[in-house]
Amino acid sequence: MAGPNSPWGNGGGNDGGSNGGGDSSGEPGAEGAEPSPDRAPDRKGPRNPWLPSGEGAPPRRSASIEDIFRGRGEQRRTGGGGPRGPGGFPNFPQRPDGKSWLPLGIGVAVLVVLGFSSVHMLGPKEQGVVTTLGQYSRTVDSGVNLTLPWPIEQIDVVDVSSFTVDMIPDNENEKLMLTSDKSLVDLSYLVRWNIKDLKNYTFRLADPKETVREVAEAAMRASIAQVSLGQALSGAGRAQVEQDVRERMQRILDFYQSGVAVQGVEIKKADPPAKTKGAFDNVNVAQQEAERDRSEARAWAQQVIARAQGDASSFDKVYAEYKLAPEVTKRRMYYETMERVLRDNDTVVGEKGVNTVLPLPEMQRRAAPSPDASVSAPTSTGGQ
Template sequence: MNTISGAIARMNALWGLAMAGRRSPWGGGDAGGDKGDDDASGEDGQDGDGKGDKPQDRRGPRNPWLPSGDAPPRRSASIEDIFRSRDPRRPGGGSGGPGGGFPGLPQRPDGKSWLPIGIGAAVLALVVLSSVHMIGPKEQGLVTLFGKYSRTIDSGVNFTAPWPIEQVDVEDVRSFTVDAIPEGENEKLMLTSDKNLVDLSYLVRWNINDLKDYKFRLADPKESVREVAEAAMRASIAQISLNDALSGSGRAQVEEDVRNRMQRILDYYKAGVAIQGVEIKKADPPAKVVSAFQQVTVAQQEAERDRSEARAWAQQLLARAEGDAESFEKVYEQYKLAPEVTKRRMYYETMERVLRDNDTVISAADGVTPYLPLSEVRKRTPDNTAAPVPDATASGGQ
């Protein structure tokens, strides 16, 4: 135990001796912290190398990250001193170097600034870019002179006066614009001729046919097209019944009627728009009464089925009647040729048809057995076929 304590004491003594000869990088005291600068330099204010410290070396702590260990003098916090230090009129002041000049730009060989040349180049580039216009194959450009219409330019390279004298507004005039009415999954209810409501969803395809009218006649051409489409659709739906609107049988006529109405209205206002087509996507009953409409539809389908079955039965009955009439006509023709033979044959056929399914027959004719065991006769026949009815004349009676 004493050996360990002695080793620790010797290590502490060696560490104290090693740190006693080192100076603190922050100035002031040594590494041991119990001696000042006076201990490391001598009584006469000299360092270990025999040279005296400068007065500024003792003003404060030193920066260990600088080569000399001294911090540079701090800059003044006054805004006036900062701008005064960059005054180009002072020798060496400003970023343009001695003699002044525009800050940040080099000087020309003759000593003048590049600023006028730079401004002139920017103005020239603006003039060139605002005077040359490349119009696409499906586009047209509307040229305005100080805000007033001047002309319309077609596709290709075109030249105009520079901005702000003339401006060009380019629009696509050949591609179709498709408007869905209503937008999204909203409900659009319209009244039919029989005072019922129907939920309609349709598409309108249109394009620009006169760019001048399109730009200057209407404040908002796109919204105007949508409003005209809704007005025309309501007017057309009000002329047909609910069944025609839901069944789809009259949709083609409604679509054509709406397109013609829209074109007449837009031409009247000189909107510069051509309506290419109208397509009804959906025609359903209102959402609140869908179940009732479904029940009505089921009832209508059942009624139509019953009517179809009745028509089929009537056709079958009529065909049978026509067949019987044709058969009677043939029999009548034979009757006119041989009345007695025809009557006898008809009598036999009738009796055969009547007695075919009877088991017992009682006859009161003279000379005929009153009881005919037809069931026993059928059993005795080889193929269980009905025995032929005996001829009444053969027994002495008719």
Template structure:
């Protein structure tokens, strides 16, 4: 705006002085520009109207040079930081150059050869660990398998080498770290929450790399299918007992290995370990009550079996004693009969009150129980008197 205000003022002053701002003489002015100084710049031929975009000022050869009249050219030479400055003839920056070898030759070929040799060495020589093997792919296709040790191949990208640990144990926990319940149906229509670990490694590296897309996911799915099939053949109590768990683990391992060999997955199943076998969390209280009732039933059953064994042993002892008496009776029936009679009478009369009566005119009475009672009462009294006398 300041530029246009100045331009408008210059036009006003020129017209006030009798000059035309577009060149030529004004109505009352002279061709030399009057009081304003030198002649105003004109067009290229010097006769046209004055171009307001040309620099004003005095004469000289440079005073009439044209500046670009296109406003696009003005903004073309500007940037965000201001007007662009064209480089002059000043000194340039330092010229960087590699040092030369003795004899004036450049080090560039030597550096290139060294980089090429280093690339060939790093991409062709491979040190494979004792528990590792590697597959070689030539232009993306399988070529061969490399064993442990120092091995060589064609440089990259002609051949690529992928190293895998084939002896290391790789565990998979089912379910994963989210600790979600894994409910499995048993053979007696009950649900059990199982968590287990499958341990495996690589049996055939070629089939492992090229037969299956995701080995871990394959092992996970095969393990779940095998576990459900094995538990479906067992009852709930067998999944809680130690022997039942061992049988399930072995069955799952065999099923997994058979299925993975059918897939040609190149995987060896090392073992399956059941970490937890619990009832579902929704019915855990009722299940505990059932377990307590079963334990009480087992205790009562064991107690009854013990009593039955005791009675049976006593009956067997009495039968054996009777057999021995019968053997003696067969040898001497009269003596044995009389002896049995005496023993029976002795056993019966020892527990009853007895009265001895002798006939033959006078009937004496001998109260043996009363005499025995008086004797027992008199014995403590005698003892007390003897102690008082001392």
């Protein structure tokens, strides 16, 4: 079929190619024939559109279906058509001098890791504990600090200036404690503390926060056991208990070299147990009423004492006048006493046991001027 003018031929006049004979001249039309890389296509005949153009072009692949699928299988096994290195790994891009970028990239990554693990910036409230191969080395303060790269040296940064506040108990449950008078009180309090020695805080205690809570509870129970229920419930008693608990906690923590500084203890709630709260309320009401009665009695006593002191002062003055003129003073005192006694009395006891009733109040009312009268007339009274 491939003649001189066939686009599949190479311009040769061999008729055997049209019959598909055993001529292996390299024609693409021949079945099972491979194109020869040493043989260039005939420039005079028509160009085969399926052959690569230009000199130095790679030869055309085989048209056999087995060769096509064989090539695709090899491409899938190698993971693509890109350049491959030894072992089938892809080759890294090369530098202009022909060397690989891989060693340089590894070196940069190592430098970055060393920089992050060797340079440390600590805040103004922070300190760091440096350990060398797991052993304590030193304590560093705030600012920029340098250490050996990981894993030779490691640093643990902790905030040592801020206060930690623990609420005991941390829920709504009762925390009953026994007082010195065998009474129970429900307490809720908070503890403020911070770190004063980071080395001891890190290595002396297995669980520093839980240790502080346990020491606080032990100190509070010991202090409450030394005061009565009334002192535990009152404001003045609370202040003394808080101070005692703080000092007791600090002594215990210093004994264990915990590196903790207790800044303060504050009692938030001090109530009787819930089951006896009603009885305690009744007792408080009775105590308040008793205190009110005592206050009223003290006020009445002060008034009586002031009146008695005034009467005594008046008597002293009268006695001074009596010593100067006894008869005159005696008569004046008699008249004043009789006037005070008989002022509102209608009965007059005369001689011989005769009681004479005089209408003195009625006569006084009649003698009193009327509010509407412009001029009041005097009235006269008589007696036996």
